[in-house]
Amino acid sequence: MSSTAAIVGGKWTLLVIRDLAAGCCRFCELERSLEGISPRTLSLRLRFLEDEGIVRRTGGDYELTDKGEALAPLIESMRDYGAKYLCP
Incomplete structure (x- = not known):
């Protein structure tokens, strides 16, 4: 678990992954x-x-690799947690 936290725990990292998963692909x-x-x-x-093998750059575009796409459920779970426990 600490290895995963070391990768996704940096400021902005999960948000970058979230946006790539949502379809943003250019810088x-x-x-x-x-x-x-x-x-x-x-x-x-x-x-x-x-x-880390989570993002691949092709030309001017960025996309998630299979390894990056595997993080989508983690981000969705965090979104659900926030909606349930942190947002009034």
């Missing part, structure tokens, strides 16, 4: 979707996720 789309993220931080997160 500029991700940057617009993630209000407040700097271009440098986004670039570093994408490079880290590429190195």
Whole structure:
């Protein structure tokens, strides 16, 4: 579990994965979707996720690998938890 947390626990990381799963695929789309993220931080997160085999870059587009897609249920569970216990 600590290995997974080390990968997805970085600031912005889960949000980048969420947006890629939702269909954002270009750097500029991700940057617009993630209000407040700097271009440098986004670039570093994408490079880290590429190195971990979670994201693949093809031309100017980014997409989740099978390994990245396997994180979708985790993100959905976190969304459900937040809706149930954190949002009034």
